[in-house]
Amino acid sequence: MTVPIAIIGTGIAGLSAAHALQTAGHTVHLFDKSRGSGGRMSSKRSEAGNLDMGAQYFTARDRRFVEEVQRWQAKGWASEWEPHLYNHKHGQLTPSPDEQTRWVGSPRMSAITRGLLGKSHVTFSCRITDLIKGEAHWHLQDADGQDHGPFSHVIIATPAPQATALLAVAPKLASMVASVKMDPTWALALAFETPLATKMDGCFVQDSPLDWLARNSSKPGRDNQPDTWVLHATSAWSRQNLDLPKEAVIEQLHGAFAELMHFPTPAPIFTLAHRWLYARPATAHEWGALADSDLGLYACGDWCLSGRVEGAWLSGQDAARKLLEHLE
Structure with missing residues (x-):
């Protein structure tokens, strides 16, 4: 039986990592504390129509992201x-x-993350509060005390302050993220x-x-x-x-x-x-994504790079790349 990879967060960074890992043949299980995907790329349904309350638009400069956006455009x-x-x-x-x-x-900002999510295995309305490392695998615990697992690796793709709490098991990474x-x-x-x-x-x-x-x-x-x-x-x-x-x-x-x-x-x-x-x-970083490969723990998000949608997507790609390199 293949042990899946856990990804916490279904914003652009988490979904970018998920897509790269699935393309490489791995199974992923996504978690999000919200009722739907998107993070700051989500849209709010209202009596006045769909409203983009978070990201207003995005630009593409990096060649890899330009190609990805063209793929999104082709899919509508x-x-x-x-x-x-x-x-x-x-x-x-x-x-x-x-x-x-x-x-x-x-027709709304969340169309992109909905599309990227596709048929991925995802658990919504689930706030992960603890990561527990066993001898071989990870288990995640949610706010209701439920246990999820086992997982071979964990990618945390949440805003930095939420990631800091989950990284208690990796003090070096936690201190870097706490500085954001x-x-x-x-x-x-x-x-x-x-x-x-x-x-x-x-x-x-x-x-x-x-x-x-x-x-x-x-x-x-x-x-x-x-x-x-x-x-x-x-x-x-x-x-x-x-x-x-x-x-x-x-x-x-x-x-x-x-x-x-x-x-x-x-x-x-x-x-x-x-x-x-x-x-x-508040400031840009040049981290790409953070990794403790020995633990099998990774963190990504727009805060690892530019704070832009492009930065979030590139950071997710980087987290997936680092994980895949470690498996080789």
Whole structure:
């Protein structure tokens, strides 16, 4: 009987590692504390349609990732987004066109992780709290005290603060991961009955509690929803207001949005606030993925590299490569 490899986390990093290992002929079992895949690439179903509350778009620079994104596009999971982009600085709104190719999941961001998950063996709504190393194999324990295993190797593909706790069995890795600081982000979705009178689809914001806003409904495949917008607060504002009640977050960020628009905005017909406690790493690293090959324990995620979707995917590839090299 083949002993499977456990992967904790079904964001881009975990699914990237899973795909590489399955392609090499290995069996994997994925775990996630959420009810569905995607992590920060997930989308929120709402009465205003599917909303990308986390990652807003992604770019591809590394040749390997460019090829992967082309594969996603061919499968209909990803599309190019060509937004009218603006900058908002010192109260001035100016067009900010560039040559950058921006990609989004289609018809929602989570289409990509859904596609990558495919028919993989996965247990959702399962928070792994402990890793137990036996003589030959690993066992995982969840928050309800349930035991999962045996597994030959374990890949941890969660945000760094959650990975630190699981890496207690590998103190050297745990201390490296503990040094990673991750920034929070408050996200707010607004929907309007009548489309706002602006050409803007996306805006990089300075001198405001907001640092990004996007017309979610301008993305490919989202045309059957009202005029929806997703706003991201700055890391500094989010940290200062980490425990602010959602009603107050909605009020303050909606106020900042209205101020920025330079014309009277109507009352939204729908609002939704979501707090990403670990939205992005505060600094970039060059780790690729972390490994204790003797233990058969690996860690990957966007925090191992650039904090970008591409970084998460490359980190998952690196974790799988290191594991496969150790098996040779």
